Amino acid sequence: MSARQKSCGPCTLCCKLLAVSELAKPMGQWCAHLQPGAGCGIYDTRPHSCRTFECVWLMDPEMPHRFRPDQTKVVLDQDPDGLWLIARCDAANPQAWRRNPMYMALKAFATQHWGKGKLVLAVAGRRTWVITPKEDIDLGEIDPRSGLKVVEGTDGRVTVEMTPPAS
Structure with a gap:
């Protein structure tokens, strides 16, 4: 924009x-x-x-004021390729992404883009969660430069594979 x-x-x-x-x-x-x-x-x-x-709130003219980061305590960001929607929280308030309306919006985005190569992540410090339509997967503390691959098995189970950062 x-x-x-x-x-x-x-x-x-x-x-x-x-x-x-x-x-x-x-x-x-x-x-x-x-x-x-x-x-x-x-x-x-x-x-x-x-x-x-520019956070996602600034870029999206349709996103309501209630999603401004100082209101939600979450900065919505994207990776450079636009494949990850990242909900960045202060480590002092690591569960801010779980509060509504933010949580409902993250789940809706995950549901809409599931299986289309896009991921929804919540990050607080180095702690990271993958948000899927059915569950939130706590990856613990990871290097923010790590690669992530989410795989859904034929049984519906979701696994996350991490690749170490490039040296």
Whole structure:
């Protein structure tokens, strides 16, 4: 979307949950440049990854205000290929994705895209869950660079295969 119809407003949750390599800012820590109540202290010169990031709420003009990250405590994100919908939560609030209306929306997306090569994940720190139409699979703590492959057997059982990150 070139001309956004929404703005972040007071929401700054991505400034905590996302890693910013250009600033050596790890995931899960508030950015040192965030000024409470005033936003980014280096907005005009912020790094490329900050300039280009848009959560799903910002990108989707139809997504209601109640899904804004500061309302749900969840930043909806996608992988670069658009194959994973990722519900990113603060490790201090790891179950935020399980609260409605977020949980119902994640389940609906999982149901709509099941078997079509798309995954729905919830991530809190390094802990990750795969959300399927029928169950939520807790993968425990994993390296965020790991590859995931979800396989549904003929018996309906779902298994998750992890591949280690490329060196």
